[in-house]
Amino acid sequence: MSKGIKKAIICIVCAVVAFLSAYFNVFGTIDKAIEDVLYHNAGKVNPKIKIIKIDDSTMNRYGDIYEWNRDIYADLIDTLCVSKDIRPAVIGFDVLFSSEKIKDSDQQFADKCKEYGNVVLGFSYVFESAIVTDSNGELYNDTMAVKEKVVPIDILKDVTSQGFVNALMDSEDSKIRSAFMYFEEEDGTVTRSFNSMIYEKYMESLGKEPKYPTDDSIMTFKYSGEPEDFENVSLCDVLDGNVPAEAFDDCIVLIGAYAAGMQDAYFVPVDTTQQMYGVEIHANIIQAIMDENTLERIPMWIDAVIAAIIAFVLVLLFDRLSVIKMVLTSCGVIITKLLIGLLLFNMGYTWNNLVVPVVVVLIALYYIGLHYYKARAARQSIEKAFSKYVAPQVVKEIAKDGTFELKLGGENRNVAVLFVDIRGFTPLSESLEPEQVVDILNNYLELTTNSIFRHGGTLDKFIGDATMAVFNSPFDTEDYVYKAILAAWDIVQGGNKIEEQFVKKYGKHVGFGVGVNCGPAVVGNIGCEFRMDYTAIGDTVNTAARLEANAPRGTVYISDAVYKQVKDRITVEDVGEIPLKGKSKGVFVYSVTGINGYEG
Numbered sequence: 001m002s003k004g005i006k007k008a009i010i011c012i013v014c015a016v017v018a019f020l021s022a023y024f025n026v027f028g029t030i031d032k033a034i035e036d037v038l039y040h041n042a043g044k045v046n047p048k049i050k051i052i053k054i055d056d057s058t059m060n061r062y063g064d065i066y067e068w069n070r071d072i073y074a075d076l077i078d079t080l081c082v083s084k085d086i087r088p089a090v091i092g093f094d095v096l097f098s099s100e101k102i103k104d105s106d107q108q109f110a111d112k113c114k115e116y117g118n119v120v121l122g123f124s125y126v127f128e129s130a131i132v133t134d135s136n137g138e139l140y141n142d143t144m145a146v147k148e149k150v151v152p153i154d155i156l157k158d159v160t161s162q163g164f165v166n167a168l169m170d171s172e173d174s175k176i177r178s179a180f181m182y183f184e185e186e187d188g189t190v191t192r193s194f195n196s197m198i199y200e201k202y203m204e205s206l207g208k209e210p211k212y213p214t215d216d217s218i219m220t221f222k223y224s225g226e227p228e229d230f231e232n233v234s235l236c237d238v239l240d241g242n243v244p245a246e247a248f249d250d251c252i253v254l255i256g257a258y259a260a261g262m263q264d265a266y267f268v269p270v271d272t273t274q275q276m277y278g279v280e281i282h283a284n285i286i287q288a289i290m291d292e293n294t295l296e297r298i299p300m301w302i303d304a305v306i307a308a309i310i311a312f313v314l315v316l317l318f319d320r321l322s323v324i325k326m327v328l329t330s331c332g333v334i335i336t337k338l339l340i341g342l343l344l345f346n347m348g349y350t351w352n353n354l355v356v357p358v359v360v361v362l363i364a365l366y367y368i369g370l371h372y373y374k375a376r377a378a379r380q381s382i383e384k385a386f387s388k389y390v391a392p393q394v395v396k397e398i399a400k401d402g403t404f405e406l407k408l409g410g411e412n413r414n415v416a417v418l419f420v421d422i423r424g425f426t427p428l429s430e431s432l433e434p435e436q437v438v439d440i441l442n443n444y445l446e447l448t449t450n451s452i453f454r455h456g457g458t459l460d461k462f463i464g465d466a467t468m469a470v471f472n473s474p475f476d477t478e479d480y481v482y483k484a485i486l487a488a489w490d491i492v493q494g495g496n497k498i499e500e501q502f503v504k505k506y507g508k509h510v511g512f513g514v515g516v517n518c519g520p521a522v523v524g525n526i527g528c529e530f531r532m533d534y535t536a537i538g539d540t541v542n543t544a545a546r547l548e549a550n551a552p553r554g555t556v557y558i559s560d561a562v563y564k565q566v567k568d569r570i571t572v573e574d575v576g577e578i579p580l581k582g583k584s585k586g587v588f589v590y591s592v593t594g595i596n597g598y599e600g
Contacts, residue, residue: 011315014363018311022355023304029172031354036175036269038338038353039345045225046287048251051232051279052076053258054095058236065095065262069102070109072239073255077112077119079238080253082245089205092120092198094165094256094264094279097152106155114159120201122165122194123151125183132186146185163197167266167278168218175267177295178220179285181212195285202252202290213292220295220350221288223270230283232258252286254279298344298351307352310337311359318367326371330364410524415473416484416562417521417541418457419548420448420491420514421466436506441465443498444510451490455483460535466548470536473523481518481565488514488556489595495554514556515547518565543587546580556592563590570595 025031054065062068073093081087100106113119130145152162168178180193192200196212203210213219233243235255256279257264265275288294310333318326334357341353422444429437445462452459452469456477460468469487472480495512502510519540526535543559551557563572572590579586 007315007319011312014311014315014359015308018307018355018359019304021359022307022352023300025300025352027352027354027358031352032170032173032175032177032269034353035341035345035350036272039342040223040269042226042229042270043222043224043293045229045231045283046290047231048089049230049283049287050248050251050253051230051258051283052235052238052253052255053232053279054256054262055234055258057234059259061236065257069105070097071105072235074105074108074112075239076235076255077109077116079241080245080248081112081116081118086245086249087116088118088248088253089250090118090120090198090201090252091116092122092194092252092254092282094122094194094254094282096124096150096165097121097156098123098150100153106153110155110159113156117159118201118205119160120194120197121152121156121160121162123149123162125149125164125166127166161197161201163192163194165194165278165282167281169266173267175269176281177269178218179288180217181214181219182217184217195282195289198252198254198282198286199289202286205250213289213294214296219285219288220297221285222293222295222345222348223268223284224287224291224293225280225284226270227268227274227276227280230280252283254283254286256282292348294348295345295350296348298349300352303352303355307355307359310356311363314360314363318363321367323368323371326364326367330360333360410522410526412520413473413523413536414519415521415523415536415540416471416481416516416518417536417544418452418469418471418484418488418514418516419466419545420488420512421548423511423513423553425465432506432508440502440506440508440510443501444495444512447494447498448491448512451487451494454490455487456480457484457487458534461533468535468541468545470521470523473536474534481562482569484516484518485556485558485562485566485570485592486595486598488516488558489592489598490600492554492556493600509553511553513548513551513553515544515549515551515558516556516562517541517544517547517559518562519543543580543583546583547587547589550578550580550589551591558590558592560588560590569597 021027059065062072073095077091080091097109125146126148127144128147129141129143131139132142132145133139151157152160164180164183166180167176168180169176170178179195181196182190182192184190196210200210237243256277258277258279264278266278266281268276268281270276314329314333317329321329337356338353341351344351422440432440444465445467448467448469449459452467455471457469457471458473460470462468469484471477471484471487477483491512491514495510499510502508517540521536521538521540523536524534526533526537547557547559557575558572563570570592571594573593575589575591577586577588
């Protein structure tokens, strides 16, 4: 399979996966939780919406709410409504008055509601799942079939407005992000929610027509306040006269549970640490209706197309980018996506937040992993290519760097070149059996190779019974000229030990002549694309070869250029100027007799 086809397949697969993930909202609850943390920040509450709390202080005074007579509520209305000029625009009771108490107190409460005409009461639906038939005669499971309707007692229904108080919790995490606006019963009767009825009543008090932000039965909204942000006071404080009635003038006043034991608290997106009481949620919904502070879901297919395009483009890009650029690009895409999400949220729109970041991270991880896999393969290739003729420590440096390329071409470098050869090898090989010749040769090559590698040299090549090594190539080597001398000295000293062995085994003397020179040379891979050899060429190399050719058995010849660099650390004998084949001018030569302080 060609690289282009493989890449096209990866692009398509990633795009399809991204499309389907966004379209079917695979992260569901997690995505909403991300949105809650990033975007659901409470704004500014409307001072015209106030809460009177039925809290622990109130119940400590008047007893359990379920035992109250209705005259408490009648007294509350009387306290709030001082006159026609000083009274709340709307009084909303988030309390169910579905059963009769003491008849006189019930009537007293009803009379006060009728007198001021600004009271909205709540009622509740009890839903169940039921198999019903739609308008086309098709059966379906209706999860919101009305089992029961818990309404206020008759004397209150006639003198108040009513709206249902049912909360609409998210099925996945039980948080309240949406609210009913109205509900159509099975017989076609349409009832409005508690919040929308209060909004209508408030707009009526202002002499304005209500304008709803959506025609849908359900509204997704943004919270204006966190728990306890709306101005709130205890019911007992109001009845005690500690709060002036003027504080509630022309306001929306909500009365509801504000104690943990009343089990009217819910999880909300603006606070992950505590629940919010139902009456506060009603306050947020009412303000959202008034401010048109709602959220509309961008169509899933748009989300899906955006995710698919981003995935497709990133696959095309990441194949060409370095790891750092991939990381920066990924961060840029994710941050941009989240910032656009924030902008859309502030404009009243919501979309899928998590699919694109997850897709970006997965694609980035794939290509970062692929990058390191290729880098490792390249290192292994380099190690394999150089391990046979470069010192192990040099191979490690090449592999660690990872930038050395096997390609034709060379560079000018200052190097030290070492040549070593077996003296009299041709007549020696003619007088021995082939197996004996190979044994001698293998021992010799092992000695020269180990000596060269020990001092960081590069084993350039074997030329018959001769060996060539280069120091300071392919990478810089500290004190490379001296190390070349050490390698040459080890070869000569090791040769003396080998000679003793071969005299005993074969009765033959084996000795080495070594030549070392330093200077500029051209080093690199020389050859053709399918067969190349890493080597050094130039006059410096030729001179080293000529020095070795003139060196007697067991001797290291060095040039004057080498001697000048290491003269304080070695002892030598002057050989004098000798003519070298191929050179018009002779070279002054020294024979190394010792290395100061070196034990080998």
